[in-house]
Amino acid sequence: xxxxxxxxxxxxxxxxxxxxxxxxxxxxxxxxxxxxxxxxxxxxxxxxxxxxxxxxxxxxxxxxxxxxxxxxxxxxxxxxxxxxxxxxxxxxxxxxxxxxxxxxxxxxxxxxxxxxxxxxxxxxxxxxxxxxxxxxxxxxxxxxxxxxxxxxxxxxxxxxxxxxxxxxxxxxxxxxxxxxxxxxxxxxxxxxxxxxxxxxxxxxxxxxxxxxxxxxxxxxxxxxxxxxxxxxxxxxxxxxxxxxxxxxx
Amino acid sequence: xxxxxxxxxxxxxxxxxxxxxxxxxxxxxxxxxxxxxxxxxxxxxxxxxxxxxxxxxxxxxxxxxxxxxxxxxxxxxxxxxxxxxxxxxxxxxxxxxxxxxxxxxxxxxxxxxxxxxxxxxxxxxxxxxxxxxxxxxxxxxxxxxxxxxxxxxxxxxxxxxxxxxxxxxxxxxxxxxxxxxxxxxxxxxxxxxxxxxxxxxxxxxxxxxxxxxxxxxxxxxxxxxxxxxxxxxxxxxxxxxxxxxxxxxxxxxxxxxxxxxxxxxxxxxxxxxxxxxxxxxxxxxxxxxxxxxxxxxxxxxxxxxxxxxxxxxxxxxxxxxxxxxxxxxxxxxxxxxxxxxxxxxxxxxxxxxxxxxxxxxxxxxxxxxxxxxxxxxxxxxxxxxxxxxxxxxxxxxxxxxxxxxxxxxxxxxxxxxxxxxxxxxxxxxxxxxxxxxxxxxxxxxxxxxxxxxxxxxxxxxxxxxxxxxxxxxxxxxxxxxxxxxxxxxxxxxxxxxxxxxxxxxxx
Numbered sequence: 001x002x003x004x005x006x007x008x009x010x011x012x013x014x015x016x017x018x019x020x021x022x023x024x025x026x027x028x029x030x031x032x033x034x035x036x037x038x039x040x041x042x043x044x045x046x047x048x049x050x051x052x053x054x055x056x057x058x059x060x061x062x063x064x065x066x067x068x069x070x071x072x073x074x075x076x077x078x079x080x081x082x083x084x085x086x087x088x089x090x091x092x093x094x095x096x097x098x099x100x101x102x103x104x105x106x107x108x109x110x111x112x113x114x115x116x117x118x119x120x121x122x123x124x125x126x127x128x129x130x131x132x133x134x135x136x137x138x139x140x141x142x143x144x145x146x147x148x149x150x151x152x153x154x155x156x157x158x159x160x161x162x163x164x165x166x167x168x169x170x171x172x173x174x175x176x177x178x179x180x181x182x183x184x185x186x187x188x189x190x191x192x193x194x195x196x197x198x199x200x201x202x203x204x205x206x207x208x209x210x211x212x213x214x215x216x217x218x219x220x221x222x223x224x225x226x227x228x229x230x231x232x233x234x235x236x237x238x239x240x241x242x243x244x245x246x247x248x249x
Numbered sequence: 250x251x252x253x254x255x256x257x258x259x260x261x262x263x264x265x266x267x268x269x270x271x272x273x274x275x276x277x278x279x280x281x282x283x284x285x286x287x288x289x290x291x292x293x294x295x296x297x298x299x300x301x302x303x304x305x306x307x308x309x310x311x312x313x314x315x316x317x318x319x320x321x322x323x324x325x326x327x328x329x330x331x332x333x334x335x336x337x338x339x340x341x342x343x344x345x346x347x348x349x350x351x352x353x354x355x356x357x358x359x360x361x362x363x364x365x366x367x368x369x370x371x372x373x374x375x376x377x378x379x380x381x382x383x384x385x386x387x388x389x390x391x392x393x394x395x396x397x398x399x400x401x402x403x404x405x406x407x408x409x410x411x412x413x414x415x416x417x418x419x420x421x422x423x424x425x426x427x428x429x430x431x432x433x434x435x436x437x438x439x440x441x442x443x444x445x446x447x448x449x450x451x452x453x454x455x456x457x458x459x460x461x462x463x464x465x466x467x468x469x470x471x472x473x474x475x476x477x478x479x480x481x482x483x484x485x486x487x488x489x490x491x492x493x494x495x496x497x498x499x500x501x502x503x504x505x506x507x508x509x510x511x512x513x514x515x516x517x518x519x520x521x522x523x524x525x526x527x528x529x530x531x532x533x534x535x536x537x538x539x540x541x542x543x544x545x546x547x548x549x550x551x552x553x554x555x556x557x558x559x560x561x562x563x564x565x566x567x568x569x570x571x572x573x574x575x576x577x578x579x580x581x582x583x584x585x586x587x588x589x590x591x592x593x594x595x596x597x598x599x600x601x602x603x604x605x606x607x608x609x610x611x612x613x614x615x616x617x618x619x620x621x622x623x624x625x626x627x628x629x630x631x632x633x634x635x636x637x638x639x640x641x642x643x644x645x646x647x648x649x650x651x652x653x654x655x656x657x658x659x660x661x662x663x664x665x666x667x668x669x670x671x672x673x674x675x676x677x678x679x680x681x682x683x684x685x686x687x688x689x690x691x692x693x694x695x696x697x698x699x700x701x702x703x704x705x706x707x708x709x710x711x712x713x714x715x716x717x718x719x720x721x722x723x724x725x726x727x728x729x730x731x732x733x734x735x736x737x738x739x740x741x742x743x744x745x746x747x748x749x750x751x752x753x754x755x756x
Contacts, residue, residue: 051369077371088366092384101380102370151370 001065003029003159003191004050009059011045019045021215022059029158030189034202036237037212043195046212047161050193051080063159078102081152081190085164089136089144089151095121096132098147102154120150123184142173149181153188162194166201178204199241211237252430253437259744260434268438270333271415274408275401275446278337282344282397287390289345290352291378300353307346315339315407316529323411323536331528331537336405336413343404344397351393355386387457395450402443406435410499410529412537416442421527425500425657427679428742493708493715496534496543497526500657502592502676505734506547508749509726510702510719516753517718530628531556538582544708545719549592549698553577555634562634566591566697573701583709585702585716586723590731592698594629595675595687596639597663603686610691611643614670623647624668626656634696636672642694660685676728678736700726725756 004027011020019042027033037043048054049061052068061068068076082088089098096117103113118128124146136144145166152160166174166181182205185192196202202209203223211219211226211234219226219234226234257264293300313321318339323331359382367381409417419435422428493514497507504526511522525543528534535557537543553573554560563569574584596611608614629635630653639645647670654662659671664683673680675687702719709716726734730752737748 048369053365053369074371074373077369082366082369084362084366084369088362088369090363090366090381105370105372105376 001029002026002062003031003064004193005062006046006049007060007062009049009056009061011042011049011054011056013045018215020049020056023215023217025210025217025220027191027193029191032185032192032194032205032207033210034194034196034206034208035210035212036196036199036202039197041197041212042215043197043212044163047082047163047193047195050159050161051077051082078106078155079157079159081154081157081160083148083152083160083162083165085167088148091136093136094132095134095136095139095147098136099151099154101151106155116154120153123153124150125180140173141169142177145169145177146180149184153190158191160190160192162192164196164198165194167196167198174201175204181205199237203241253433256430256434264434264438267414267416267418267435268442270413271402271405271417271439271442274333274336274340274405274413274415275398278340278405279344279394279398279401281337281341282348283394285341286345286348286393286397287352290349290390291356291382293349294353294356297357304346304350304353307349310342311346315343315404316410318342319407319411319529320532323533331411331413331525331533331540331542333408333413335411336408336415340401340404340408344401347393347396347400348390349393351389351396352386355389356382358389359385388454391450391454391457395447395454398450399443399447402439402446406439409527411533412496412525412528412542418527421499421529422504424655425504425527427657427661427739430742492520492522493712494523494525494542494544496528496537496546498531498534498546499527499529500674501678501738502674502731502735503547505731505738505745505749506588506700506726508745509722509752510545510547512746512749512753513722514715514718517721518712518714520712520715538703538705539580541705541707545702545704545715547588547700548703549700550587551593551634551696551698552632553703554696556628556632559633562638562694562696564693564696566699569697570699570701577703578706581706583704583706583716585704585719587699587701588722588726589724590676590700590726590728592674592676592700592728592731593690593695594635594698595673595677595680596690597660597671597673597680597685597687598669599663599666600684600686602669603688608686608688610689611639611645611694612691614688615643615645618645618647618670621647621669622649622667623651623670624654624659624662625651625672626659627653628656629672639672639694642692676731676735678732678734678739681732681736682740700731 006023006025009020009023010018012018035043035046045054049056049068050063052071052073055069063071063076063080090101093101096114099117099120100113103116108116117132121128121131126143126146139147149165166177169177178201194202194205206223208220208222209226210217213233219229219231221229227238229235289303293303319335322335322338363381363385364377367377372380405415406417406420408415409421416435416439420432423430423432423435495507495511495514497503507524507526511524514520515522525537528537531552534543534546534548538546548557550566550569550573554569555562558573558576560572563572570587577584596614598608598614602608606617608617625636630651636651652668656673659668660673660677660679660683662668663671663685673685679685680687702722704715704719734748734752737743738745
């Protein structure tokens with residue numbers, strides 16, 4: 001059973017512009033799927049349809065076998081981790097409070113939350129003692145982004161949504177985080193849906209890549225197969241990322 | 250300066266009581282404004298369409314002069330009337346605007362992506378408010394609370410006009426006595442209090458915006474400590490003293506007469522008396538007497554006839570007294586025998602002008618008046634037995650429309666040549682002190698203003714000995730006595746209770 005499924009989904013923004021038109025997509029459990037498209041192509045909208053920040057105008061979005069309209073939104077959102085680009089760490093909370101937020105909302109006991117926060121800091125390779133009491137504005141961009149990922153994983157949700165997760169970082173840190181992400185994913189086997197405008201990021205992280213253009217999926221394949229695509233629009237994207245003909249890393 | 254310190258040291262106990270009352274008024278009203286204002290602000294922030302009208306309404310409320318606001322509230326049951334409760338209601342209304350506005354700004358100013366992150370993490374609206382919106386809006390809200398409290402310290406000085414006490418008591422007393430030392434005795438501590446409140450709350454605000462948990466804990470402790478310290482002060486201020494409440498209007502003669510009634514009742518009956526002197530005008534005194542906030546005060550028969558009962562002007566003293574006595578008794582109030590003097594309006598000019606131009610009567614002054622400016626208290630300008638009737642009776646007109654000024658200040662305005670003619674009180678001590686001359690009312694325009702104590706009938710029934718004490722004052726205060734008492738208070742700046750004590754001993 002696919003973990004996330006878009007069935008014939010159409011969505012029109014308030015201005016009347018079609019963002020998605022009769023869109024189909026299926027993401028398998030434990031798979032990392034990256035959706036690549038130009039900015040403004042409706043990538044963020046697509047993620048918001050998964051955790052019911054938005055509902056489709058037509059068609060259905062199915063998460064873990066259930067239409068999002070039938071999910072209780074709060075329950076759904078706590079089963080779906082959400083990672084945004086550089087924003088979303090609460091500036092008035094320490095690192096520990098940020099990571100432990102969803103456990104707290106779920107009513108975990110304080111010591112259980114604290115030990116979970118420690119585990120997650122270990123997982124993302126940050127020292128427990130040094131970081132628990134730090135404030136977001138005392139961290140580097142890379143550290144902040146690791147913590148956003150840790151926070152999204154706090155109650156061990158089966159699904160992770162990532163919106164341009166490492167886009168704002170410098171190239172060295174980004175590469176570092178890409179390999180770290182793969183390392184963590186090899187252990188956790190989450191269903192991950194990433195949206196990005198950066199083909200290189202998709203290439204580095206994903207098991208499968210979909211290309212979004214004018215509200216439709218124009219290609220959907222493994223990186224290796226995508227590299228052999230003859231579609232000029234796909235080739236253009238690959239050329240822009242200097243990946244034409246390249247093999248997946 | 251030395252006089253100011255002398256005044257403070259001789260009135261130490263009273264000063265601290267008034268300061269405590271002042272702090273209580275501000276603390277209670279600010280606290281209530283916080284409790285009402287923050288939820289209102291949150292509500293408005295969620296509904297942008299409502300936030301404009303809510304802020305607009307709060308804006309309008311704040312532009313109403315506080316004295317006018319007290320006037321509006323006088324007849325309102327539960328919240329109106331006189332005393333601390335009505336004052337706190339008015340102060341709450343003034344405190345709401347800054348708090349509502351900063352709550353709205355604080356919440357709507359939060360980055361949309363931060364709010365969205367909270368929603369995406371599965372926060373309920375309530376959790377979002379508690380964990381994200383309120384903490385992030387807190388520095389802004391705290392600045393609103395600070396503004397409300399500082400404005401409150403200033404506005405609370407007006408509360409003395411409706412007998413709520415506070416440092417405004419000295420300001421009003423000083424204004425009515427035209428004694429800048431007494432004004433400063435209230436104004437200086439009020440200003441210092443405002444600065445202290447500002448600095449203290451600014452510190453709390455800084456601690457909150459520092460986002461350090463230990464620091465905000467320290468701020469919470471500081472606020473809690475202040476609140477706890479406030480309680481004994483509030484309790485001290487809240488202690489109302491006495492079975493009988495004596496009121497007075499806000500000019501020297503009334504304060505002296507209020508003190509006279511109070512001391513007479515204390516001496517003759519041994520009952521505890523609470524003084525609510527310096528109430529802001531005839532309307533407020535009358536309303537307070539009706540509602541039972543005040544048991545007795547001294548009214549003038551002519552004033553009662555026209556200003557309280559809205560009857561046409563009459564000039565026969567006996568007829569006026571009987572008419573007023575009957576009308577009062579129909580609304581549960583008893584008029585006691587006259588004290589013995591008639592405080593009619595006195596049309597006053599400078600002594601120099603009167604001698605140079607040979608002016609004796611109001612009629613004499615009519616031709617000169619066309620070149621003159623006049624200054625009148627607002628009450629005289631409005632009352633049917635005041636300026637409009639006077640102008641008609643004598644054909645009086647001036648170079649410019651009369652200027653509205655405080656009655657107490659108009660004597661000095663006349664003496665220093667800012668105006669050329671005023672309407673004062675015939676018993677004013679300042680008439681002699683400033684070399685002013687009263688023009689004779691040769692057409693008998695002004696009705697009689699015999700001073701009479703007016704008391705609640707139910708109070709006299711409950712404490713018959715109070716009636717006895719008040720009746721023994723009948724005819725005991727002559728016009729000359731009253732002028733001398735006013736002179737001692739206004740010109741010699743002597744302590745009113747002391748003057749009255751000596752006067753009662755001499756009788």
